[in-house]
Amino acid sequence: MAPPLSEARLAHRRRVRRLTAGIAACAAAATAVFAGAAAHATRESSRDPVEPAGADTAATPDDGAQSFLTPSQSSPSQSFGPPVARSGGS
Amino acid sequence: MPSFAASFEAIGVENRIVVDAPAALWPALAIARDEVVSLDRACSRFRADSELAAVNRAAGSAVRAGPLLLDVVATSLRVAAATGGLVDPTVGPALSALGYDRDFRLLASSACGTFEVRPAVGWRGVRVDPRAGTIRVPRGSSLDLGAVAKAYCADRIAERVRAAVGARVLVSLGGDVAVAGAPPGGWAVLVADDHRGVDATGQTVGVAGGGLATSSTAVRRWHAGERVHHHIVDPASGEPADERWRTVSVAAASCVRANAAATAAIVLGDKAPAWLEGLGLAARLVRPDGGIVTTAGWPEVSP
Numbered sequence: 001m002a003p004p005l006s007e008a009r010l011a012h013r014r015r016v017r018r019l020t021a022g023i024a025a026c027a028a029a030a031t032a033v034f035a036g037a038a039a040h041a042t043r044e045s046s047r048d049p050v051e052p053a054g055a056d057t058a059a060t061p062d063d064g065a066q067s068f069l070t071p072s073q074s075s076p077s078q079s080f081g082p083p084v085a086r087s088g089g090s
Numbered sequence: 091m092p093s094f095a096a097s098f099e100a101i102g103v104e105n106r107i108v109v110d111a112p113a114a115l116w117p118a119l120a121i122a123r124d125e126v127v128s129l130d131r132a133c134s135r136f137r138a139d140s141e142l143a144a145v146n147r148a149a150g151s152a153v154r155a156g157p158l159l160l161d162v163v164a165t166s167l168r169v170a171a172a173t174g175g176l177v178d179p180t181v182g183p184a185l186s187a188l189g190y191d192r193d194f195r196l197l198a199s200s201a202c203g204t205f206e207v208r209p210a211v212g213w214r215g216v217r218v219d220p221r222a223g224t225i226r227v228p229r230g231s232s233l234d235l236g237a238v239a240k241a242y243c244a245d246r247i248a249e250r251v252r253a254a255v256g257a258r259v260l261v262s263l264g265g266d267v268a269v270a271g272a273p274p275g276g277w278a279v280l281v282a283d284d285h286r287g288v289d290a291t292g293q294t295v296g297v298a299g300g301g302l303a304t305s306s307t308a309v310r311r312w313h314a315g316e317r318v319h320h321h322i323v324d325p326a327s328g329e330p331a332d333e334r335w336r337t338v339s340v341a342a343a344s345c346v347r348a349n350a351a352a353t354a355a356i357v358l359g360d361k362a363p364a365w366l367e368g369l370g371l372a373a374r375l376v377r378p379d380g381g382i383v384t385t386a387g388w389p390e391v392s393p
Binding site for chain 1: 168172173260265277290294296299303307309339347372390
């Protein structure tokens with residue numbers, strides 16, 4: 001059986017335990033800080049800091065087209081008469 | 091049914107008015123000329139004394155404008171929203187940078203040595219304040235209303251003639267067609283690459299109401315350096331749209347709507363037929379090799 005520790009040695013062990021716990025707490029806090037910073041950096045990098053010219057032009061038209069680009073009430077029909085006008089590029 | 095027609099040159103294109111009563115022709119023509127003159131004074135990008143030129147010169151500041159320009163610019167913003175920015179009035183600098191910085195007759199007769207590519211700043215930065223009667227264009231941008239103004243004016247003339255004269259009328263401003271009343275079977279309109287000419291290459295369709303418009307990369311082309319440009323610019327890139335379609339014709343509830351859809355279809359490229367079909371818009375799309383695709387009830391050519 002090991003002899004009982006002296007009061008000085010017990011005090012030393014308590015200090016070592018406190019220091020170890022303190023270091024672990026610091027490490028955990030640092031990890032959290034770094035994780036937060038990394039998440040922030042990820043969010044920032046996904047947000048283009050300078051919008052390129054023309055960025056608000058979409059590749060395809062959106063649903064707004066449905067209410068504005070409405071068909072004619074009467075579709076064009078095949079016509080065999082002589083044309084009275086031309087529709088072409090200008 | 092007999093028809094009575096008159097044509098006149100203005101705003102760089104051939105314009106035509108057709109009515110179903112002889113007594114209506116001259117009053118209708120007077121209305122058309124009056125509207126076209128007003129349009130040019132308000133909306134020309136190339137007249138230094140136009141209202142639009144003043145708005146563009148003061149980019150970054152609100153400028154007072156008359157009701158016509160206010161409404162055309164507001165309409166161009168509605169078109170931009172409806173087409174997701176495929177048709178954007180802020181392509182002015184893009185067109186100028188490509189060399190189209192003067193009246194097209196002057197541009198076609200002179201060589202343009204160099205060009206740049208400048209994407210559009212974007213229509214969302216344009217402010218129209220109808221209460222104050224002002225327009226503000228973003229600094230560094232300018233408006234080009236070429237994709238909307240003629241069609242807007244054609245709709246307006248057709249409505250005015252119908253209301254003032256009572257005749258059934260077809261108006262064509264550079265091939266942008268608006269109809270208010272039509273004979274049985276509709277007005278016969280030849281759909282072609284170019285609004286000018288006498289050749290019959292194309293398809294004749296009957297138009298009984300609304301509008302019919304054609305956008306084409308085959309017209310209004312110019313040389314810049316080693317390249318040949320056309321006037322339909324993709325706002326996102328600042329370059330002329332890929333020539334997936336040579337010509338797109340669309341029928342819609344008005345000429346503005348038809349022209350917006352036709353121009354957007356040129357910019358949209360391969361996705362255009364599905365997009366037009368989804369909107370229920372009758373259209374005829376011609377590939378550069380002459381192949382034709384139609385959508386949503388556009389009449390097939392009979393053998």
